[in-house]
Amino acid sequence: xxxxxxxxxxxxxxxxxxxxxxxxxxxxxxxxxxxxxxxxxxxxxxxxxxxxxxxxxxxxxxxxxxxxxxxxxxxxxxxxxxxxxxxxxxxxxxxxxxxxxxxxxxxxxxxxxxxxxxxxxxxxxxxxxxxxxxxxxxxxxxxxxxxxxxxxxxxxxxxxxxxxxxxxxxxxxxxxxxxxxxxxxxxxxxxxxxxxxxxxxxxxxxxxxxxxxxxxxxxxxxxxxxxxxxxxxxxxxxxxxxxxxxxxxxxxxxxxxxxxxxxxxxxxxxxxxxxxxxxxxxxxxxxxxxxxxxxxxxxxxxxxxxxxxxxxxxxxxxxxxxxxxxxxxxxxxxxxxxxxxxxxxxxxxxxxxxxxxxxxxxxxxxxxxxxxxxxxxxxxxxxxxxxxxxxxxxxxxxxxxxxxxxxxxxxxxxxxxxxxxxxxxxxxxxxxxxxxxxxxxxxxxxxxxxxxxxxxxxxxxxxxxxxxxxxxxxxxxxxxxxxxxxxxxxxxxxxxxxxxxxxxxxxxxxxxxxxxxxxxxxxxxxxxxxxxxxxxxxxxxxxxxxxxxxxxxxxxxxxxxxxxxxxxxxxxxxxxxxxxxxxxxxxxxxxxx
Numbered sequence: 136x137x138x139x140x141x142x143x144x145x146x147x148x149x150x151x152x153x154x155x156x157x158x159x160x161x162x163x164x165x166x167x168x169x170x171x172x173x174x175x176x177x178x179x180x181x182x183x184x185x186x187x188x189x190x191x192x193x194x195x196x197x198x199x200x201x202x203x204x205x206x207x208x209x210x211x212x213x214x215x216x217x218x219x220x221x222x223x224x225x226x227x228x229x230x231x232x233x234x235x236x237x238x239x240x241x242x243x244x245x246x247x248x249x250x251x252x253x254x255x256x257x258x259x260x261x262x263x264x265x266x267x268x269x270x271x272x273x274x275x276x277x278x279x280x281x282x283x284x285x286x287x288x289x290x291x292x293x294x295x296x297x298x299x300x301x302x303x304x305x306x307x308x309x310x311x312x313x314x315x316x317x318x319x320x321x322x323x324x325x326x327x328x329x330x331x332x333x334x335x336x337x338x339x340x341x342x343x344x345x346x347x348x349x350x351x352x353x354x355x356x357x358x359x360x361x362x363x364x365x366x367x368x369x370x371x372x373x374x375x376x377x378x379x380x381x382x383x384x385x386x387x388x389x390x391x392x393x394x395x396x397x398x399x400x401x402x403x404x405x406x407x408x409x410x411x412x413x414x415x416x417x418x419x420x421x422x423x424x425x426x427x428x429x430x431x432x433x434x435x436x437x438x439x440x441x442x443x444x445x446x447x448x449x450x451x452x453x454x455x456x457x458x459x460x461x462x463x464x465x466x467x468x469x470x471x472x473x474x475x476x477x478x479x480x481x482x483x484x485x486x487x488x489x490x491x492x493x494x495x496x497x498x499x500x501x502x503x504x505x506x507x508x509x510x511x512x513x514x515x516x517x518x519x520x521x522x523x524x525x526x527x528x529x530x531x532x533x534x535x536x537x538x539x540x541x542x543x544x545x546x547x548x549x550x551x552x553x554x555x556x557x558x559x560x561x562x563x564x565x566x567x568x569x570x571x572x573x574x575x576x577x578x579x580x581x582x583x584x585x586x587x588x589x590x591x592x593x594x595x596x597x598x599x600x601x602x603x604x605x606x607x608x609x610x611x612x613x614x615x616x617x618x619x620x621x622x623x624x625x626x627x628x629x630x631x632x633x634x635x636x637x638x639x640x641x642x643x644x645x646x647x648x649x650x651x652x653x654x655x656x657x658x659x660x661x662x663x664x665x666x667x668x669x670x671x672x673x674x675x676x677x678x679x680x681x682x683x684x685x686x687x688x689x690x691x692x693x694x695x696x697x698x699x700x701x702x703x704x705x706x707x708x709x710x711x712x713x714x715x716x717x718x719x720x721x722x723x724x725x726x727x728x
Contacts, residue, residue, distance in 0.1 A: 613650070
């Protein structure tokens, strides 16, 4: 508020008279500099005349006042040492006198009583006078504790009667910028013997009634200026909203009728403001939504929850549809009464279509993956059947032929031995080679599809396979199995056996490990096969990476393992480090019928 708004209503000689004892004056100020200048004049004059002063103020105001006093030639340190000038921190003092968030008279009296008594004893002249400046009331008011501020004013008046001092307090004028402050403002003025309005240039005014009127008018002007600033801000915001083109932003009254319309709404929905204001917003909804009472439900939700966000089809003026993202916000006043709604609509048609295309692409991809997995499973099963057939053919056909050939050679060898035939050595070599061929064919047929796996189960087939692996590779193996490990479904047993075969093949070909360990366990209703070595390891990461693009030293066999385990509902994990590699297959247990 500018100074020019306050008329001068008293002569300088009246205004410069010092405050009478036991007076309680309130000073409303605009700028800190004005307050400091007035305090420097008031307290400086008092100290110069031999009177004493007690100041309860913020650190900034105490520092500014000290500079003012020194500028007047006063020795602040000497005055403080003599007890004629005593200062207190307003915030600390306030915290020490509050009881249940209200100022307490006894606490204030005890806290300041000694300083007041010392100041009175130190003052010179026949009638010692004390001037006190207090800023605690302003701190209470600024923090919103208006009742506590008025209560402290009353306590100061009570102490002034007891100790006979002249009291000055001060409030920043911008603290009274609301119409709701008017009643409290009048009560504050009523607690004082005189009022100094802002803009009085530090002059003490004596005509109480007129200056109270001026102060009240100032408070009203402050309220009007605050309200004007709010209206200006609202006007700027309205202009901003109306200029937005990419969003439809409009207001609804409490019944849902349109009360404002911006350019973005005109562009998006096709209506001019003159065509749509006053109409109900439900006309933007398709008929099926209106029949389902969706517009009213959305308003009710916004009232209940404060806001609503929704996406769905909306209609333009020409009847065309667009996919809208809508936010409806309930607008309520300070008392919680509904005043209307704010509605923001965005056209998300392109995004919705893109999302639908993406979902369709994902669906097709999932279908393709499913078909690919079904094909992969079919190929694996076909491969197993082919291995079974080849293994049986080798055993039952070629194996039988070789066995018969071995018997014939054995017969010829015995006859040649009896006749001392020179071909005996050749026959013996042929018989030995034939026996080796029989053994090799039998081994190959069992590796292709071991009959022991079908007949006795995985727990029995693994030791047989490990024994042959050690003989062929020279790698020592160790096998540990849970005591209660029983039969699994044929698919699981075959998948585990193929994992064992491929893992040990990689140990033999790539790891350089002299040992391998196989564990067959039951953990939490899950069957676990783990194959570990102590070799050099491989940079294979984990299965989630390896399943998709793992091609390299370990070959494609492990990808087949992974697919096998995945098809039966399990997972394959491969962990490799400098200490070796561990391949772990886990499958939920399905009881065999």
